Amino acid sequence: MKRMLVQALLTGALGVHLAAGAAAPVIEVYKSASCGCCTEWVKHLARNGFTVKAQNVANPSDYREKFGLPQALGSCHTGMVAGYALEGHIPADDIKRLLAEKPKAKGLAVPSMPLGSPGMEGPRKDPFDVLLVHADDRYSVYRHYN
Template sequence: MIKVDSMVLKNNLTKITYITLLTILFLYILNFVTDKNEALANVENKQIVEVFKSPSCGCCNGYVLFLEKENFKVKQTDLESIHTIKQKYAIPLEMQSCHTTIIDKYFIEGHVPLEAINKLLKERPDIDGLALPGMPIGTPGMPGVKEEPYVIYQLVDGNFSVFMTI
């Protein structure tokens, strides 16, 4: 029969408990830092964006407030004819929404959520921009609660394909 010293066993259990607690704490901190990383990137960079919109569009103003809340520095440009900016960037009619945002070399058409914008800025794909056609309920700047997945499209030379679904 193996004789185990109770003091040695107690010390080993204490070490295991201590290591386990440290591991849990480390993982918690790592998760916290990772979750905040996207928002912090905008704070640190003070990413400048320009939103082209109609002067009377209420949901466009809501989207501007959303971007500012996410720490983007927003320049608003009111246009009498919003179609000129859409023509400039060759945004097809079926991909259009009520406003167009320019971030770096990309356009963002419509009420695109932060998750898609951050993915775009992180991956920097060789595309012209992103679009969330129409004005889906529950998107940034729009009232209501999300009712269905949002399909975000990527556009290249007027052609489009799915970028991501949120």
Template sequence: MLRNFTSALVATALLGTAATAQAAMPTDATLYKNPDCTCCDEYARLLEIRGIQVTIVDDANMAEIKQQARLPYGLGSCHTMKIGNYHVEGHVPYDAIAELFKQQPAIHGITLPGMPQGSPGMPGPQRSPFEIQQFTDQQAEPFMTL
């Protein structure tokens, strides 16, 4: 009897932790992009499949958006997304975004610079590991590799 009670407590604790981590992930985001960029639309569609409702803003002043995000020079991409209290620059895989909200570090955001082949929304196979950077006040350091 005690064993079943202990097992139930452990299971409840594990489920509670998973629910709390899941609750930290926002269900909506705003993606700023050039209206001619179709890979950004595909990226938004892939996030929506994962449960994030993405509002797309075309014709945004991208230089101003990137400056507001405090993105370091040279680490930009074709779009910038605001999700929760963070900025996500470029074709960052969902797993990196989930890890960002799991950790909730005191940073401005994460970026996958450029438009790497095989990244979410970009055609072709992945050719090399995705080196995702975290940034704060225009300074970057590694966040994770996928």
């Protein structure tokens, strides 16, 4: 009986350990080889628990088009995670929220390259919005940063 109890406890502990160690979904990033801020965004994602597969491509905007994001919301890199497109310098917490909430949407975008966003850190910080891009290309503010 004692042996069965110990075995059950070990099995339960192992299961909890494996579940806790489960990795976040992989984010695939398509970026220019010469873009330093893209590299910094990839580092931001990795520091926040994501596994990132970055690929240097000749024209990252081709991927924005391929994933169905409006060109008007463009930035310098495009990503994909769990079926959602990611455009620009999106904070990792907003990606985690997207993955937890699972809205019916194309993905998230931070148009342009706002100073102070992940990968664009520096002495100045501009306000910016993370936009949720809906299936019909409309978008709404998902989160505002000051």
